[in-house]
Amino acid sequence: MVLSKKMNFLFILIIFASSCSLVWADQPPIPPTEVKGSDTKNDAGGSITLSWKRSPDDGAGKNNIVSYKVLRSSQEEGFYILISDVTAGAEQFLDNNAKDGIKYFYKIKAISNEGFSLSLPSPAIVSKAQWFDTTKIYILAMSVILFSAILYFISKAKSGKELFIRKIAGLDAVDEAVGRATEMGRKIIYIPGINDLDDIQTIAGITILGRVAKLVAEYEAKLEVPVSRSMVMVSCRETVKEAYINAGRPDAYSDDMVHYLTDDQFAYAAACDGIFVREKPAAIFLMGTFFAESLVLAETGNSVGAIQIAGTARPAQLPFFVAACDYTLIGEELFAASAYLSKDPKLLGSLRGQDVGKVLFLLGILVGTILISFNILDISFIFNVR
Amino acid sequence: MRREVPIAITAVVGIIFLMSYFTPHFPLNVLHNSATDIFMIIAAFSILLGVLNLVRVNLEKISKKKRDWPFSIVLILGLLVMTIVGLGFSKGRNFMELGTNFRYLYDYVYNPLSATMFSILAFFIASASYRAFRGRNLEATLLLVAAFVVMLGRVPIGYYLSSWLPTNYHLGDAASWIMNVPQKAGQRAIMIGIALGVVSTSIRIILGLERTYLGGE
Numbered sequence: 001m002v003l004s005k006k007m008n009f010l011f012i013l014i015i016f017a018s019s020c021s022l023v024w025a026d027q028p029p030i031p032p033t034e035v036k037g038s039d040t041k042n043d044a045g046g047s048i049t050l051s052w053k054r055s056p057d058d059g060a061g062k063n064n065i066v067s068y069k070v071l072r073s074s075q076e077e078g079f080y081i082l083i084s085d086v087t088a089g090a091e092q093f094l095d096n097n098a099k100d101g102i103k104y105f106y107k108i109k110a111i112s113n114e115g116f117s118l119s120l121p122s123p124a125i126v127s128k129a130q131w132f133d134t135t136k137i138y139i140l141a142m143s144v145i146l147f148s149a150i151l152y153f154i155s156k157a158k159s160g161k162e163l164f165i166r167k168i169a170g171l172d173a174v175d176e177a178v179g180r181a182t183e184m185g186r187k188i189i190y191i192p193g194i195n196d197l198d199d200i201q202t203i204a205g206i207t208i209l210g211r212v213a214k215l216v217a218e219y220e221a222k223l224e225v226p227v228s229r230s231m232v233m234v235s236c237r238e239t240v241k242e243a244y245i246n247a248g249r250p251d252a253y254s255d256d257m258v259h260y261l262t263d264d265q266f267a268y269a270a271a272c273d274g275i276f277v278r279e280k281p282a283a284i285f286l287m288g289t290f291f292a293e294s295l296v297l298a299e300t301g302n303s304v305g306a307i308q309i310a311g312t313a314r315p316a317q318l319p320f321f322v323a324a325c326d327y328t329l330i331g332e333e334l335f336a337a338s339a340y341l342s343k344d345p346k347l348l349g350s351l352r353g354q355d356v357g358k359v360l361f362l363l364g365i366l367v368g369t370i371l372i373s374f375n376i377l378d379i380s381f382i383f384n385v386r
Numbered sequence: 387m388r389r390e391v392p393i394a395i396t397a398v399v400g401i402i403f404l405m406s407y408f409t410p411h412f413p414l415n416v417l418h419n420s421a422t423d424i425f426m427i428i429a430a431f432s433i434l435l436g437v438l439n440l441v442r443v444n445l446e447k448i449s450k451k452k453r454d455w456p457f458s459i460v461l462i463l464g465l466l467v468m469t470i471v472g473l474g475f476s477k478g479r480n481f482m483e484l485g486t487n488f489r490y491l492y493d494y495v496y497n498p499l500s501a502t503m504f505s506i507l508a509f510f511i512a513s514a515s516y517r518a519f520r521g522r523n524l525e526a527t528l529l530l531v532a533a534f535v536v537m538l539g540r541v542p543i544g545y546y547l548s549s550w551l552p553t554n555y556h557l558g559d560a561a562s563w564i565m566n567v568p569q570k571a572g573q574r575a576i577m578i579g580i581a582l583g584v585v586s587t588s589i590r591i592i593l594g595l596e597r598t599y600l601g602g603e
Binding site: 129136139140147196197206239256266269274296299300322331347351353 | 408432504576598
């Protein structure tokens with residue numbers, strides 16, 4: 001009987017001890033605190049940036065946090081639904097599925113192997129779209145200065161003031177190239193890059209084509225424009241046709257002068273190379289956007305002895321054109337070509353405005369370099385755009 | 387009207403794109419995306435124009451037996467085979483799946499042909515470099531020396547050749563300096579010029595001053 005009482009006591013003790021250890025082991029983690037959020041700045045709406053102070057058991061204390069679950073509700077005391085999981089250590093979350101104008105409440109659930117705990121709900125947060133992206137304010141300021149300079153010089157040019165524009169050798173050579181083709185009785189091949197009409201370089205290329213086509217029509221030379229995009233084909237046809245009409249040679253124009261080859265980059269390069277080798281053109285113009293095919297085209301053109309004038313705004317392709325072509329329009333010269341060739345004062349005015357903008361930016365770079373070199377002020381933040 | 391309507395559309399779309407860069411708010415963001423979608427749809431439809439033009443030009447070449455007309459037969463046959471196999475004999479919508487006839491032609495005909503064209507670039511780089519690096523004048527000689535240092539600095543032999551030099555003066559360091567200082571400075575100057583050129587051209591197009599691309603002076 002005594003033994004039985006002792007056994008009972010021992011049994012109760014064991015149960016008490018084990019229940020105590022279970023209570024300790026199952027104790028949930030301390031919940032995260034200070035859950036708050038705000039509308040994500042400078043966006044089109046639909047986004048809330050959430051932050052919280054992580055659980056004291058995350059990285060310290062019991063150090064047993066596995067992850068956090070982000071819960072959301074449109075009512076403070078309502079039903080909270082799980083919207084995402086984030087790893088332990090996180091203190092921020094971007095909810096990109098919010099609807100503008102709706103009040104949202106958030107709770108953060110800390111998860112450990114032993115259990116979980118919920119934070120208090122956040123204050124109500126509403127997402128909305130912004131009318132202006134403030135990270136771009138400096139870009140706007142620079143654009144306004146540049147636009148003003150360009151518009152000022154365009155209006156000045158309109159008033160009849162003569163503007164000096166520096167010589168561009170590659171563009172002065174256009175006459176020479178067309179003249180050479182006429183004398184040799186061979187074709188001029190014009191390639192307006194391999195991108196579509198949504199690329200400003202293609203538009204610049206087509207614009208130059210208009211000037212070249214007019215010269216070709218006046219000289220009664222032969223022109224061929226193989227293109228790699230259907231819309232570019234249509235635009236080039238219109239441009240060439242108009243140039244021939246303006247030159248008084250509409251009879252010499254034919255739709256076949258501008259023809260489509262393929263959208264595929266290397267198939268296009270192969271087709272153009274074939275044309276170069278078979279036709280042996282006297283002049284080749286490569287104006288627009290080019291990628292790896294630039295040297296394939298330029299070297300083949302070089303091998304058939306054509307005078308080559310190239311222009312692109314892709315810095316990676318410029319060395320290839322410089323090495324393989326007779327003249328290269330470097331970057332901005334491609335965009336200046338149309339104004340330069342047309343001699344239209346309004347267009348030349350925009351070039352002058354562009355040059356003034358360049359001087360202003362160079363001054364900005366100089367001042368910025370001095371300020372940061374002497375540790376006076378770091379103004380690089382003006383280039384930080386979202 | 388033939389010119390005014392396209393110029394007006396260009397100006398409106400240009401201004402929307404410009405404003406949507408600074409304003410993420412509705413309706414500019416939606417208009418921006420819609421304009422991009424419309425362009426994609428028009429571009430997709432216009433492919434037909436290009437293909438029809440390609441077929442017409444090459445059929446004419448064959449029928450009139452113009453110079454090199456047999457090449458046109460190859461082109462037309464290639465176009466037909468790829469289209470028929472893709473549409474009729476390659477699991478319909480899943481024509482690009484592994485094991486389909488179209489995928490076979492793509493992997494074993496189209497891809498090798500494309501890769502061949504790309505690999506020709508290596509030989510063209512060699513011939514262009516030979517011409518560019520000939521030391522005919524001061525600039526070309528500087529280019530030659532810089533290219534020599536960069537090429538040697540990027541390969542293990544460059545390290546072995548200059549390992550006796552003090553640290554930071556190895557060929558690899560010289561190559562990095564050339565790429566990070568003079569090369570990058572030059573490239574950034576070009577990039578700034580390009581950015582200004584793009585802005586200037588865009589303004590000319592939006593204002594309707596530049597209209598040659600529409601077929602007008």
